[in-house]
Amino acid sequence: MATATFGAGCFWGVEEVFRTTKGVIDTSVGYMGGHLNDPTYKDVCTDTTGHAEVVQVQFDPNIISYNTLLDLFFENHNPTQLNRQGPDYGTQYRSVIFCEDSEQTTLAEKKRAELIKAEKYDKPIVTVIEPVRTYWPAEEYHQKYLLRRGLSVCHI
Secondary structure, three states, X not given: OEEEEEEEOOHHHHHHHHHOOOOEEEEEEEEEOOOOOOOOHHHHOOXXXXXEEEEEEEEOOOOOOHHHHHXXXXXXXXXXXXXXXXXXXXXXXXXXXXXXOHHHHHHHHHHHHHHHHOOOOOOOOOOEEEEOXXXXXXXXXXXXXXXXXXXXXXXO
16 A cells, blocks of 8 residues: 545545545545645645645556556646646645655656656646645545535536
8 A cells, every 4th residue: 555645626426536535445545745734625725834735646656657547647737837736726726746655756757847848738737746744634524525415526
């Protein structure tokens, strides 16, 4: 079992993308990258705590690679939007990869560089790559939010 943590906008839709992927064992949503201990959704939404909304992915590397998870991450959000995704804006919606170790960091940096070199996007990629920090699980009502409502996406 391995762990990967991604911030790509509102965590509800991001969680659903990963949750429904073969080789992903479990997902949870939460907050990472800020300075406040045990933040709440209300705290994070003030845009003053420094946290990003993230999805923590537990996966079986024998079934799905970290590189494949990186592909899903980049394919399922706009990594050129600074501190926003669609109608959601604020630093909590930033594009960020939190890496567990040097191997994940190397792979994430390589993937980002490949996308830049391929000129896949018409604007610069703003995705940041940082070491994993304390993961604070979001409130229970955020967990598996779309699944519990019978939805697969939350935006247009």
